[in-house]
Amino acid sequence: MNERLNVIGHDHVYAVGDITDVAEAKMAGWAMRHAEVVVENIKARLNGAEPTATYEPTPFPMMLLPLGTTGGVGQLPTPDGPSVASPAMVADYKGTDLFTGRFTGQFGPTA
Ligand SMILES: Cc1cc2nc3c(=O)[nH]c(=O)nc-3n(C[C@H](O)[C@H](O)[C@H](O)COP(=O)(O)OP(=O)(O)OC[C@H]3O[C@@H](n4cnc5c(N)ncnc54)[C@H](O)[C@@H]3O)c2cc1C
Known part of the structure; x- marks a missing residue:
């Protein structure tokens, strides 16, 4: 995955939640934050813009x-x-x- 939560090589495919390979604990709280990023990126695509929202795990x-x-x-x-x-x-x-x-x-x- 990249920082926009795209599956690498698939610009229109996103992952959220436990299926991601983000280096963090598998938690619902993080899944909800993933979803916020993916919503922003899908909305950007729908509006003809480049997705720019990114996700960074809390350290x-x-x-x-x-x-x-x-x-x-x-x-x-x-x-x-x-x-x-x-x-x-x-x-x-x-x-x-x-x-x-x-x-x-x-x-x-x-x-
Ligand atoms: C005991 C326990 C306690 C937890 N407590 C916390 C907590 O306090 N705080 C916290 O933030 N996180 C907690 N978690 C983690 C949290 O539950 C997960 O991180 C969160 O549910 C992940 O959401 P998800 O949507 O990615 O996956 P899931 O919630 O696992 O949803 C995946 C869904 O896909 C369905 N599915 C699977 N295969 C298929 C298929 N082939 N076709 C169709 N559907 C399918 C499953 O039935 C499931 O409904 C806990 C987890 C456990 C097990």
């Missing part, structure tokens, strides 16, 4: 480990490097509803 691990709905531990990326996520941050970002609210908003409520 350190990211982890959010909720412990119940109010606690947890984690490490998040920041522009200055990895930073410890407080229990409140882990709960706020993930533990309270394990992303169900976020994905309901993204995909719409189901019957």
Whole structure:
């Protein structure tokens, strides 16, 4: 793959998620970031432009480990490097509803 997440030799074929050979852990969080890059590149192609969005793996691990709905531990990326996520941050970002609210908003409520 190249940095635009094209399969090398196939400018119209992209890969996202666990099937990629990006040097990083196989995680849903990264898969979502891959998708953002690929969406930008497909939109560019549809508009007759060259795709320019690129993906660069974060050089350190990211982890959010909720412990119940109010606690947890984690490490998040920041522009200055990895930073410890407080229990409140882990709960706020993930533990309270394990992303169900976020994905309901993204995909719409189901019957
Ligand atoms: C136990 C566990 C816990 C995890 N926890 C986390 C976490 O806390 N945070 C995090 O970021 N990531 C976590 N991950 C990783 C995360 O689940 C994956 O990185 C993510 O699901 C990858 O998404 P994907 O769409 O690339 O692949 P998948 O989610 O594996 O989707 C691939 C889909 O393709 C389907 N498929 C396979 N072969 C075919 C075929 N021939 N035809 C049609 N369909 C097919 C499969 O059935 C599947 O639905 C965890 C993984 C595991 C196993």
